[in-house]
Amino acid sequence: MNILVGVSGGVDSAVVLHKLKSEGHNIIGAMMKIYDGNTLTIGNSCYGTNKKKEIEDAIKNCEHVNCEFHLIDLSKEYDSFVFKEFKSQYLNGLTPNPCVECNKKIKFGLLPQKARKMGVKFEKFATGHYAKNEFNENSGRWELKKGINHKKDQTYFLYRLSQAELSEILFPVGNMEKEDVRKYALENNIPVAQKTDSQDFYKGDFSDLFDTDGEKGEITDRYGNVLGYHNGIFNYTIGQRKGLKIAYSEPLYVIDIDNQTNRVVVGVKNDTYQKGLIAKQLNWIALENPNKPFEATAKIRSASNPVDVIVYPNDDEIKVEFKDKISAIAPAQSVVLYQDDIVLGGGIIQKSF
Numbered sequence: 001m002n003i004l005v006g007v008s009g010g011v012d013s014a015v016v017l018h019k020l021k022s023e024g025h026n027i028i029g030a031m032m033k034i035y036d037g038n039t040l041t042i043g044n045s046c047y048g049t050n051k052k053k054e055i056e057d058a059i060k061n062c063e064h065v066n067c068e069f070h071l072i073d074l075s076k077e078y079d080s081f082v083f084k085e086f087k088s089q090y091l092n093g094l095t096p097n098p099c100v101e102c103n104k105k106i107k108f109g110l111l112p113q114k115a116r117k118m119g120v121k122f123e124k125f126a127t128g129h130y131a132k133n134e135f136n137e138n139s140g141r142w143e144l145k146k147g148i149n150h151k152k153d154q155t156y157f158l159y160r161l162s163q164a165e166l167s168e169i170l171f172p173v174g175n176m177e178k179e180d181v182r183k184y185a186l187e188n189n190i191p192v193a194q195k196t197d198s199q200d201f202y203k204g205d206f207s208d209l210f211d212t213d214g215e216k217g218e219i220t221d222r223y224g225n226v227l228g229y230h231n232g233i234f235n236y237t238i239g240q241r242k243g244l245k246i247a248y249s250e251p252l253y254v255i256d257i258d259n260q261t262n263r264v265v266v267g268v269k270n271d272t273y274q275k276g277l278i279a280k281q282l283n284w285i286a287l288e289n290p291n292k293p294f295e296a297t298a299k300i301r302s303a304s305n306p307v308d309v310i311v312y313p314n315d316d317e318i319k320v321e322f323k324d325k326i327s328a329i330a331p332a333q334s335v336v337l338y339q340d341d342i343v344l345g346g347g348i349i350q351k352s353f
Contacts, residue, residue: 003170004115004122006107007069009057012128012196014064014190015181020126021065027118029062031055032111034078060191072114074106081105089338091233093257094332094347097302098155104160108169126170129154131226133166136286142166143286146341147174154300159336159346178304180227214270214339217262219246222255222271233257236264239272239328242254253328272327276309278318279335286344289313294343295336298322306338 003020007013011307020027028275062069082102089096093096107192112125112344130147131154142163146153156288161169173181185193192269213234221227230236235243240254256265268311276299290313297306298320307326320335336346 001124002028002122003124003126004028004030004120005067006125007052007058007061007112008033008128009061009192009195010128011185011190011192011195012130012173012181013058014061014128014192015067015176016126016128017061017186018069018184018188018190019172020170023069027065027067027126028115028122029058030111030115031058031069032078032106032121033071033073034075034106037100048298057195059190064189064191068120070115070118070120071112072118074110074114077179078102078106078225085353089332091259093233093236093259095237095330097334099157099274099302099332100160103157108158112168124170125168126172128173129158129171129242131155131158131171131176132174133169133171135167139286141286141288142316145174146338146343147171147176149177150334152178156299156334156336158284159334159343160349161243161285162283163285164197166285181317194206194295215262217264219244219266222265222267222339227252227266230264233262234258238330269327273325274327274329274352275325276319276321277329277335277352278317278319278350282316282318282345282347284345286339286342296339298338298350299324299336300333309337311337 005013005020005027007030008019017029042216050116059069082098082105083294086096086098089210096351107127108125130149132145132147134143135147137142144158144161144166146155157353182193185242203265214234217230217233218226219228219230227248236254236256236257238257241251243254246252247264250268252266253268253269254264255271258265259330291308292313295310296311298309299306308323310321310323312321331349331351334351335349336347
């Protein structure tokens with residue numbers, strides 16, 4: 001089988017290359033170029049941060065298994081579809097997750113599409129994500145499932161994939177623990193066997209991203225009392241505790257960001273807890289447009305633990321009620337719904353209640 005492999009220069013995709021090659025497949029490596037020399041990237045674990053070292057490592061990994069390597073320029077598309085949208089939402093007091101959008105629009109969308117336009121022939125597209133996908137004969141639908149390594153599970157970032165995309169994707173390390181991936185790489189002399197893992201998100205001063213110091217505004221409590229001042233609402237996110245620089249009798253947390261009044265609202269720990277949320281821009285995987293309430297578990301951040309919920313579908317939105325109140329529900333983040341290890345679907349958080 002001809003398989004296109006999304007490579008990053010890291011150990012996970014390098015093991016994918018080697019495993020598929022050893023199984024007798026014809027493999028082709030593809031790394032996406034998302035940096036044009038002017039725009040900062042916000043994801044270090046994309047298929048290349050476009051640092052010279054990452055590209056060199058990706059080439060070495062492909063040479064190790066004697067396969068083609070293609071560096072595919074998607075910098076303009078990344079800037080338009082991911083980075084500009086990320087900046088726009090953050091400037092408006094939201095907390096988007098660019099990795100979710102990048103996976104849907106760039107990694108699993110434009111990267112294989114552009115490869116085919118370049119004349120690369122392949123039947124499947126493989127990546128080093130810790131996830132699994134299987135076809136359910138009973139439902140007639142492809143299912144996205146957590147990888148066996150739940151600590152490294154990446155399904156939260158993949159829930160917007162379509163049935164058509166899932167039918168063409170392979171996740172060869174989904175059934176492996178990270179330690180086993182490292183061991184496999186060492187045993188097979190893979191060049192990046194001991195390379196450290198990359199980070200998933202931009203680390204640094206957000207002023208580097210926005211080219212602005214931000215509009216100064218008030219930090220108030222929920223009753224409107226002014227407690228301090230800020231230098232731009234993009235420096236804050238729901239649930240944030242550090243960096244508020246406000247003296248108070250107990251720790252304060254960001255509980256709301258109002259872009260209309262340019263105000264950051266803070267409260268004590270108990271003020272951060274909410275009963276539920278409303279989400280739109282839905283994508284269903286294991287289910288097909290449900291119209292009745294159902295029980296599930298939900299994650300509101302990639303690193304959060306799944307919690308029990310009741311989901312109430314209503315046309316183009318869902319109301320998600322938590323059985324126990326939770327804190328730090330951030331608009332523009334995703335809520336992803338699960339049944340055991342199966343991803344049911346999810347959507348973009350609009351507000352909490």
